[in-house]
Amino acid sequence: MISLSDETVQSSWIQELEPFTEQQHVFQLNRAGIALRLITAIFQSKPFQVAYFTSFFVKRKINQCLKEIEPDHIFCQMLRPAEYVKNYHWCPKTIDFMDSLSIGMQRRATKASILSRWIFRIESERLREYEQRIFNYFEHHVMISKQDAQLIAHPDHQKISIIPNGIDAGYFSPQPSTEKRFDLVFVGNLSYAPNVDAIQWLYEKILKHNTEISLLVAGANPGTYLKSLANKNKQITLAGWQNDIRDAYSKGRIFIAPMQIGTGMQNKLLEAMSMAMPCITTPLASIAIEAMPNEEILVGSNDQEILSHIRFLLQDPKSAKKIGEKARECVLKHYHWEESGMRLAELFTPQH
Secondary structure, X not given: OEEEEOOOOOHHHHHHHHHHOOOOEEEEOOHHHHHHHHHHHOOOOOOHHXXXXXXXXXXXXXXXXXXXXXXXXXXXXXXXXXXXXXXXXOOOEEEEEEOOHHHHHHHHHOOOOHHHHHHHHHHHHHHHHHHHHHHOOOOEEEEOOHHHHOOOOOOOHHHOEEOOOOEXXXXXXXXXXXXXXXXXXXXXXXXXXXXXXXXXXXXXXXXXXXXXXXXXXXXXXXXHHHHHHHHHOOOEEEEEOOOOOXXXXXXXXXXXXXXXXXXXXXXXXXXXXXXXXXXXXXXXXXXXXXXXXXXXXXXXXXXXXXXXXXXXXXXXXXXXXXXXXXXXHHHHHHOEHHXXXXXXXHHHOOOO
16 A cells, blocks of 8 residues: 555554554645745646656655556555656556546635636646546546436446445444434544535524524544534534444434535445435435435535425424434445445456
């Protein structure tokens, strides 16, 4: 495993991965180098986030690693490290786009301030061009949903293998004995812009006008806005990092993910569904998940529809329980790690 980090990597993190790897090479990116590359990128066509992670000095070290390892196959996670391996032609390579970063940036531009909007639009255009250009350097291409694959504007986008995220349904299983202390639960990386935006939307559009509804927000790295929001509003509880995220899920009657920006498949929804929680989301997030609206998941296009779903589930526990049970059946049917792993392994198997 070869990885890049812009923060200090703790030895305990590396130890967690030791059972799954023969070697680990973690390359630290220093702040001065990052700043210089971002300034230089202003005058280039390379996406800023690719420039952020692409160090000339690290590239030399990775080339040496590849020479020593002589890999049978290279799996490149997302676009950001693609520059390090794109010119290595001594084995097949797979790139996992995950989702369309260019469309994600385009959607963020619609909600940003004037200056940020300009930057996001530039980044969206650069990413769109880069997604097409980097495509040809890899023999195999992977995305997590058919909808996202169609957003890659490459003539051969139909060749992308669709391998959805998987869920450990044994781990994420119902926990009926836990007290349901909150009406709504939202979990996720709380420094990730689409997650922060979703919580802000939920507060501004629904919670602020319906103060009897309680919300638990859990996840890593909550910023100043979320901390301030929770301090000022007793109906919002900010739990932050959880040693076991199942504890947060199980404390809520409803899981809600009112995503307004971003792309891809929301693992938070799959995890909540696997725990037999009734889930509410938006069309933006539901489109990537094979779940029947109104049976396995509730989808709202605006604040009135979302609020209607919340009230329905809170007032009708029997229907909420039935939708939650159907949601878990959906995960068991479509989102097994074993199936996704096997489909990925087929790409790594040499063709004779």
